[in-house]
Amino acid sequence: DSGVTQTPKHLITATGQRVTLRCSPRSGDLSVYWYQQSLDQGLQFLIQYYNGEERAKGNILERFSAQQFPDLHSELNLSSLELGDSALYFCASSSIGGTEAFFGQGTRLTVV
Amino acid sequence: GQQVMQIPQYQHVQEGEDFTTYCNSSTTLSNIQWYKQRPGGHPVFLIQLVKSGEVKKQKRLTFQFGEAKKNSSLHITATQTTDVGTYFCAGPALTGGGNKLTFGTGTQLKVEL
Numbered sequence: 001d002s003g004v005t006q007t008p009k010h011l012i013t014a015t016g017q018r019v020t021l022r023c024s025p026r027s028g029d030l031s032v033y034w035y036q037q038s039l040d041q042g043l044q045f046l047i048q049y050y051n052g053e054e055r056a057k058g059n060i061l062e063r064f065s066a067q068q069f070p071d072l073h074s075e076l077n078l079s080s081l082e083l084g085d086s087a088l089y090f091c092a093s094s095s096i097g098g099t100e101a102f103f104g105q106g107t108r109l110t111v112v
Numbered sequence: 113g114q115q116v117m118q119i120p121q122y123q124h125v126q127e128g129e130d131f132t133t134y135c136n137s138s139t140t141l142s143n144i145q146w147y148k149q150r151p152g153g154h155p156v157f158l159i160q161l162v163k164s165g166e167v168k169k170q171k172r173l174t175f176q177f178g179e180a181k182k183n184s185s186l187h188i189t190a191t192q193t194t195d196v197g198t199y200f201c202a203g204p205a206l207t208g209g210g211n212k213l214t215f216g217t218g219t220q221l222k223v224e225l
Contacts, residue, residue, distance in 0.1 A: 042200075
C-alpha cells in the first residue's frame with residue numbers, strides 16, 4: 001500500500017459527460033501528480049500541484065482541469081468526455097525534496 | 113520536449129533466463145528512476161540513480177546510469193515468474209518550479225515456466 005488513495009476505482013460514463021476523480025496523497029506529501037495511462041500512450045504526465053498551486057503542466061487537454069485543496073487532496077475534472085478519454089488515471093505524490101513518485105491504485109475510466 | 117524511450121517494448125523469457133531493458137533520454141537527466149507495474153496494478157518505485165556511471169543492485173536486479181546521464185539499464189538475473197510486469201524508467205524535468213517526471217515507453221516482461 002503506497003498510502004495514496006484514489007476514488008473511485010472504476011467509472012463508466014457516457015460521451016459528453018463530466019466526471020471528477022479524487023486523490024488523497026500520502027501523509028505529509030505536498031506534491032500531487034496526475035498521469036493518464038492508455039494502451040498505446042504509456043504513462044502521460046498531465047499536471048502537478050504543490051501545496052495548492054499548479055507547478056508543472058504536461059499535455060493536458062483544455063477539457064481537463066485539476067486543483068489541490070487546502071487539505072492537500074486533489075481532484076481531476078474531465079469534461080465533454082470522448083471515447084478516447086477512456087484510460088487509467090493515476091495520481092501520485094512525493095515528499096518535500098523527493099522526486100520519486102508514489103502511485104495510487106488508479107481510476108479506470110470507461111467512456112461509452 | 114523531453115522524450116524517454118525504452119527497448120525492447122516486449123520481452124518473453126523462460127524462467128531462469130536473464131533480462132535487460134534499456135532506457136534512453138533525449139536530454140541529460142539529473143537522476144533516473146525505475147518503476148515496476150504488475151499486470152492490473154500501479155507503478156511502484158524501485159530505485160533512483162543520481163551519479164554518472166552509478167551502478168546499484170537489489171538482489172537479482174542491477175541498475176546502471178550511463179556516464180553521460182542520458183541512458184540507463186535494468187538487468188534481471190535468472191528471472192522468476194514474480195518478475196512479470198512492465199518496467200518503466202523515468203526522468204525528472206524541472207519546469208518553472210515544478211517537477212515533471214517523464215516516463216519511458218516501458219518494457220513488458222513475460223516469464224514462462
